[in-house]
Each structure stands twice: as structure tokens, then as C-alpha cells.
Amino acid sequence: MDMTVIPTVIPTVLPAVLPAVLPMTGLDLDAHSLRAMRAVSELGSITAAATAMGYSQPAISQLLKRLEQRLGMPVVERVGRGVRLTEAGRVLARHAVTVTTALDAAAGELAELQGLRAGRVRVAAFPSASATLVPQLLARMAVSNPEIGITYLEAEPPEAVAAVRENRVDLAITFSYPGDRDDPHPGSAQGLRHIALCTDEMLLVLPNGHPAAATKQVELAGLAHENWIGGCPRCRGHLLQLCDQSGFVPRISYETDNVAAVLGLVSAGIGVAMLPQMALGSALASASAYPGVEIRPTVAREHRTVHAVTAVGGERMPALAAALAQLAALTGGGSAG
Structure with a gap:
């Protein structure tokens, strides 16, 4: 064993831990208390x-x-049947996130030094990743790290990022739309570590024989007078932004987040839609499933970016580091933001 790596644990962990654990001379705070403060703050009740x-x-x-x-001094105060944090409690809860994450990372590094490779990774990812990235990640981990247990929760990006903050998951696979002023991802992931994994092209879904399908790439403005099939109000923001940039407001006549339903509607000639390639890849696994549909990219080659989001320092935990390495190998990504 190369013992030269041991000193890296101390300079990595202590700068983050000491200012929060010892803000006043002689103050003795233990990890259990800090974890309790963090949990009460994030979950809202004892x-x-x-x-x-x-x-x-x-x-x-x-x-x-x-x-x-x-x-x-008090850290919580009773409010009806519940509790809320005092100012002192809010200070401790804020620092507890940094401290407990650093302690977990230190435990992970020490476990790695001791040769303890077993562990677990809790993953959350958006629905279209459930049929694409996630199965491939699980398959790779089963071969490369069979001793690491993985649990999976399907969640849209805002919920997945919140789960990382609340320590309910270790790794969130999310997406964002570059240049979209209304995209909540940059704000929701602020303060966390996010890694760009890959881009996922946004593709137009047109009925078979549609005039726009005669070209290899489609100008979005040419679809200004079409009936559109859009997602829920929270999910259609990027479509509205792109259409606005092309000079029109889309007439969204049908609303569904079910990819199979979108393809069925387009196949029946009801309207047009825009979907991520990742979602289409899983829905069109059978080439004959939707014979009335044609897929075309836009002239601007619109896309979304797929991210891995973790707590800062979480990548120092061996099990999570192994999962991130497999994700990077799978997608060709890995640049941290």
C-alpha cells in the first residue's frame, strides 16, 4: 500500500470542517448533532x-x-405542532451541509485506503434517462464494481437536485437548456458540483409526408402555423423560448409528457412536436412502432446538456467516484462546473 496518499485526507477535509465545527473557542460539536441539525433543517420536523x-x-x-x-442558546423553537430553526440553528444547519459531506468524504477515502471497496450509490435521473443512461450505467457497474450497491429513483431535474441537497441521493442525472433564460437548472444546482456529461439533440417530430420533412434540416419558423403537442407548462419552456427566437408563439393544442402519446398523436397527423433524442431513442426501439412519424433536426441543431450533480466533495467517496467514472466513460463527458 502506498501510504503517501494518507496526508491528502487531512488538508482536504480539515479546512472545510474546522471553521464550522469550532466557530467559538472551546465549543464541542459532534457529528451526530450536526447531522440532526441538517436533517431538521432540510425535512422541516424532528x-x-x-x-x-x-x-x-x-x-x-x-x-x-x-x-x-x-x-x-436554543437551536429550535416550537411553532404549533412543529418546530423552526432559530438564528443559531440556521447557522449550524448551513455549516452542517459542508461538515457532514466532508466527513463522509473522509470516511470514504479512509475506507479506500483500507481496501474497503464496498459501498452504495443512490442515483436519481429524469425519465428518458431511465431507459437509456441508467440501464447502461447499472450494467457497467455490475461488471466493474459488483460489490457496490446502487439504488435508483426516477425524478425530474428539480426534484433530483433537491434530493442531492437533502442527502436522499448521492448522484442526480439532470439536464439543462443552454441559453434558456427561464431554465431553472443553473439556479437550483448552485453550490453543488455539476459535471457536463453529453449533449442530447432536440428533434422535430413530424407526420409522415409533412412538407418540412422533405428537407434534411428544418427551419423552426416554417412550423409557425402548425398545431403543436407540448409538455406540461413546466416542461415546455424551452420550446416556447426557441419559437420566440424564431418569431412566433406556438399554438399548443395538445399537452402530454408521455413520449409514446406524442408519437401516436403525430403519427395520426394531429400535430407536430419537439422531443429530445434520448427520449425518442427509447420510444422508437421498434422501427415499426410509429410508421407515420418522421424525425428531423432543426437547422440550429438545438440541444440540451445532460449533467451529473453531486454534493461538493462527494466525488471523494470511492463508490460515487466509481459511478462518476463509468458515467464519464459512457457519455464521453466529465467537465466539472
Whole structure:
């Protein structure tokens, strides 16, 4: 074993930990109390925090009571049947995210030094990744790291990013739209580590025989008078932005986030749509499933960017690092933001 790597644990972890753990001379804060503060802050109640941490509700209450005795000031206050953080509690909860993540990363590095390669990775990803990226990731991990357990939750990007913040998942696979002023991803992922994995081209879905399908690439402005099949109001923002840039407001006559339903409607000549290639790839697995549909790129080759999002420092945990390495190999990505 090369022991020269051991010193890297201390300079990596201590700068993040010490300012939060020892903000006042002689203050003694333990990791359990900080984890409890983080859980109460993120989940909104002592009962929910206890459930998430696997403790009883009285045990969490006792942790907070001991913490208040050490501080000499309250960290929570009763509001009806629930609690809310005091100013001191908010300070501790804010720092607890950095501290507990750093401690988890330190434990991961130490485990790696000891040769303990087993672990788990909790993954969340958007629906169209469920049939494409996620199965491939699981298959690769089963071969390269069979000792690492992986759990999976399907969630849209805002919920997946929130799950990373709340420590319910370790890795969120998300997407964003470059140049979209209304895209919530940059703001929601602020303060987290996000890695660009690949681009996913946005493609037009046209009925068979549509005049625009006669060209290899389609000008979006030429579809200004069509009936459009759009996603839910939260999901159609990018389409509205692109159409606005092309000088028109799309007439969204039908609304569904079900890719198979979109293809069925287009195949029946009901309207036109725009879908990510990743979603289309899974829906069009059978070439004969939708014979009335033609797929064309836009002239501008519109796309979305697929990201991996983790807590800052989380990549130092061996199990998560292995999953990120396999994702990077799978997509050809890996640039951190």
C-alpha cells in the first residue's frame, strides 16, 4: 500500500470542517448533532429527521437539547405542532451541509485506503434517462464494481437536485437548456458540483409526408402555423423560448409528457412536436412502432446538456467516484462546473 496518499485526507477535509465545527473557542460539536441539525433543517420536523436518520423522535430531541446546552442558546423553537430553526440553528444547519459531506468524504477515502471497496450509490435521473443512461450505467457497474450497491429513483431535474441537497441521493442525472433564460437548472444546482456529461439533440417530430420533412434540416419558423403537442407548462419552456427566437408563439393544442402519446398523436397527423433524442431513442426501439412519424433536426441543431450533480466533495467517496467514472466513460463527458 502506498501510504503517501494518507496526508491528502487531512488538508482536504480539515479546512472545510474546522471553521464550522469550532466557530467559538472551546465549543464541542459532534457529528451526530450536526447531522440532526441538517436533517431538521432540510425535512422541516424532528419526526421526519428521526425517520430519515433511523433514530427515534426522543433521541433526536435529546441530541438537540444537548446541543443547546453546549451552545447556551436554543437551536429550535416550537411553532404549533412543529418546530423552526432559530438564528443559531440556521447557522449550524448551513455549516452542517459542508461538515457532514466532508466527513463522509473522509470516511470514504479512509475506507479506500483500507481496501474497503464496498459501498452504495443512490442515483436519481429524469425519465428518458431511465431507459437509456441508467440501464447502461447499472450494467457497467455490475461488471466493474459488483460489490457496490446502487439504488435508483426516477425524478425530474428539480426534484433530483433537491434530493442531492437533502442527502436522499448521492448522484442526480439532470439536464439543462443552454441559453434558456427561464431554465431553472443553473439556479437550483448552485453550490453543488455539476459535471457536463453529453449533449442530447432536440428533434422535430413530424407526420409522415409533412412538407418540412422533405428537407434534411428544418427551419423552426416554417412550423409557425402548425398545431403543436407540448409538455406540461413546466416542461415546455424551452420550446416556447426557441419559437420566440424564431418569431412566433406556438399554438399548443395538445399537452402530454408521455413520449409514446406524442408519437401516436403525430403519427395520426394531429400535430407536430419537439422531443429530445434520448427520449425518442427509447420510444422508437421498434422501427415499426410509429410508421407515420418522421424525425428531423432543426437547422440550429438545438440541444440540451445532460449533467451529473453531486454534493461538493462527494466525488471523494470511492463508490460515487466509481459511478462518476463509468458515467464519464459512457457519455464521453466529465467537465466539472
